[in-house]
Amino acid sequence: MIYDIRHVTRFDYGRPVAFARCNLRLKPIDWPGQRTELYTLTVTPSGRTFPARAEAGLANIVRLVVTEPARTLTIDSASRVVVDRPVPVPRADDPVLGRIAGLARDSRDASPAGPSAYIYPSHLIALDRDIADWCRADLDPDRPVLEAGMALARRIQREFTFDAKATLVDTSPREAFLKRRGVCQDLTQIMITGLRAAGIPAAYASGYIRTLPPKNKPRLVGADATHAWVLMWCGPELGWIGLDPTNGIWMANDHIVMAVGRDYAEIAPIDGIVLGSGAQKLDVSVDVAPLASGPATLNRNA
Structure with a gap:
């Protein structure tokens, strides 16, 4: 595209x-x-x-x-x-979450895309026991990483209500979690909180997503907005894989990455x-x- x-x-x-x-x-x-x-x-x-x-x-x-x-x-x-980005395909022989967490802890990659920079809490995304406990149901250490990541993204998409009036730009992940409502920034930060609590490197991706108008309606110029989603480090072979918890989909050809950081404040x-x-x-x-x-x-x- x-x-x-x-x-x-x-x-x-x-x-x-x-x-x-x-x-x-x-x-x-x-x-x-x-x-x-x-x-x-x-x-x-x-x-x-x-x-x-x-x-x-x-x-x-x-x-x-x-x-x-x-x-x-x-x-x-x-x-x-x-x-030109293929849609990820989970496989039974993908590395499991426990293995990914160990590789991330042992990584000596100090570059901006190194996994160890995205394990720990950041300015806008603190550790939260309640969010960690809720996400843990999908993040068994023995579960293949792509399967687990998409399961969590789709549960967030299923159980949270997209509501542009429920939160503000500085709303914490905990507040949005308790409301079970929010926008893409909130759902992304909740998923990142859960992944980091499990030891999985998770980054905040800011950018754009192609949107389609309702059936038989013209496309509106200027009606789009910036979007946010999760990048999850899946080991040295798979690298960073994007998951969109707002829509319950993979990052693929509809997503354009503008910047990547630990949270929104950085990018x-x-x-x-x-x-x-x-x-x-x-x-x-x-x-x-x-x-x-x-x-x-x-x-x-x-």
């Missing part, structure tokens, strides 16, 4: 802001099964942009500095991404500081347009 992706973020300020410094993580990373062919970034009013080093996670970071007073700030990101599409006073209004529009036809499923996104 080839996708053209447009991600437009507009800030409207009640009063002119004197200074803004932001980290932009809007260019999709190259990841197994995908590559970025084209990318453009347009900022209005124009500011200074320069590449920055990712201090945590896997992301393409651009630092934006705006020093002229402004009442609005529009960040327009456009990408063309080629995705938010935009973060930073703004100096000014007055109210702020945020509007985000995302459009994922396939350029080549292929099989797809009706997905829920964030």
Whole structure:
């Protein structure tokens, strides 16, 4: 699949802001099964942009500095991404969870994609006994890793209600777990909590998912949103495998990875500081347009 992706973020300020410094993580990373062919970034009013080093996670970071007073700030990101990623197929001889946990503990891979960085609690994803106990039913140490991961993803999809009004961006995994409601970020963080409690490296993937309109309805331009799902380390041979607990599916050709980290705080599409006073209004529009036809499923996104 080839996708053209447009991600437009507009800030409207009640009063002119004197200074803004932001980290932009809007260019999709190259990841197994995908590559970025084209990318453009347009900022209005124009500011200074320069590449920055990712201090945590896997992301393409651009630092934006705006020093002229402004009442609005529009960040327009456009990408063309080629995705060719097979759907994982669980096998009876896949390594079991206990084996994966041992390999992760013993790993000396200190790279940003090394498994040992994703075993422990992170800023937004703490250890939680109740979530660990609930997830343990699917995470028997003797169970093959792909079978176990999908079983947990589908149980979350089945037993939790997708509800955009139930949580906020800073809602903890525990709060969403107790409500049994939330959006893709919440369901992803609950699954990561359970996997890490079992000793399985689990990362937070941020990106996009192709969505299909209802039958006989036109596709709405700009109606999509960013999405989140889980990357589970399945040993040195299988590597990182994506699972989408919001939809109960594997990461495949409908998913485009923008950034990977321990949690959302490390790879938010935009973060930073703004100096000014007055109210702020945020509007985000995302459009994922396939350029080549292929099989797809009706997905829920964030």
